Amino acid sequence: MKGLVIARSGARTEIWLPEQQKVVLGIPRGKLIKQGERIYAGDWVQVRIVAPNEAAIDAIDERKNLLPQPPVANVDKLIIVVSWREPEFSNLVLDGLLAQAEFFDLPATIVFNKMDLVRKRDLPKLESWISLYESIGYPVLKTSLKTGEGLDSLWEMMKGNLVVLAGPSGVGKSSILNALIPNAELRTDEVSEKTGRGRHVTTEIRLLFNPYGGWVADTPGFQRVDLPKWVALESLPVLYREFKQFQCEFNNCSHTNEPGCGVRAAVEQNLIEPKRYQTYLYWWDATKQIEEEG
Numbered sequence: 001m002k003g004l005v006i007a008r009s010g011a012r013t014e015i016w017l018p019e020q021q022k023v024v025l026g027i028p029r030g031k032l033i034k035q036g037e038r039i040y041a042g043d044w045v046q047v048r049i050v051a052p053n054e055a056a057i058d059a060i061d062e063r064k065n066l067l068p069q070p071p072v073a074n075v076d077k078l079i080i081v082v083s084w085r086e087p088e089f090s091n092l093v094l095d096g097l098l099a100q101a102e103f104f105d106l107p108a109t110i111v112f113n114k115m116d117l118v119r120k121r122d123l124p125k126l127e128s129w130i131s132l133y134e135s136i137g138y139p140v141l142k143t144s145l146k147t148g149e150g151l152d153s154l155w156e157m158m159k160g161n162l163v164v165l166a167g168p169s170g171v172g173k174s175s176i177l178n179a180l181i182p183n184a185e186l187r188t189d190e191v192s193e194k195t196g197r198g199r200h201v202t203t204e205i206r207l208l209f210n211p212y213g214g215w216v217a218d219t220p221g222f223q224r225v226d227l228p229k230w231v232a233l234e235s236l237p238v239l240y241r242e243f244k245q246f247q248c249e250f251n252n253c254s255h256t257n258e259p260g261c262g263v264r265a266a267v268e269q270n271l272i273e274p275k276r277y278q279t280y281l282y283w284w285d286a287t288k289q290i291e292e293e294g
Ligand SMILES: Nc1nc2c(ncn2[C@@H]2O[C@H](COP(=O)(O)OP(=O)(O)O)[C@@H](O)[C@H]2O)c(=O)[nH]1
Pocket: 113, 114, 115, 116, 117, 143, 144, 145, 146, 147, 168, 169, 170, 171, 172, 173, 174, 175, 176
């Protein structure tokens, strides 16, 4: 029988059995432990029922991807939440998060939340950013928890998938989760302040059942751009997806100073948005610096 790992904390593994519509405790077989196999939330596993609420885990299915932070396997969608104001939009941060998503093979969707805070005179600027990201193949949604704008589209987009929210702190990730899943509010910063326990620190990763279908991780994925730490310098050139269609003289071209670079030629002809190329150069330098430090 197949099961989905929905919670991992220390030695405890909870498994959702779609056929039985219930959650059981998962006990990894000795063989798996000996092989040093790690089990992640989001893993699909082969199980055998050994007690009313217990299942032995015989095998872990191959993963299509693995998000490192929080550790969640088989992510269908990474939703990168940003805002135009409070906090102010940074295309440098967004491009870094998109490159991280590419590196870990996570299909990314961009959500501009807090649309209610966008001034009328800023709308054309915001729309041109949105067109840019749509033109390179990232879906973009505009939402507001305050007015309800775009929430139906957001729920529709999250439906039936295993979704992780990512993005800078303060953009509204917890608010989105709470609006979707009312009893998820245990996880917000406000609640932990109220209980006086300070910041909620937990090693548990739990997938919450999306009432429209599918699952949502209860803690956000990357909030910072750790790209320079994670990515080998030579893989950076393929993480800006619109660069891939241009040919360079050298196979391993870094698109920085090599002769015959098709990417730089495309930037000059505005076939690649110069703003994207600028952030590429920034992340290239940052990654190079980390690599040189060893
Ligand atoms: N005006 C406005 N405020 C929002 C919206 N979404 C969230 N907020 C507020 O922004 C603050 C940060 O939200 P939170 O969900 O904690 O952000 P997180 O750090 O990404 O989880 C909170 O005070 C929310 O009430 C929105 O669409 N519009």
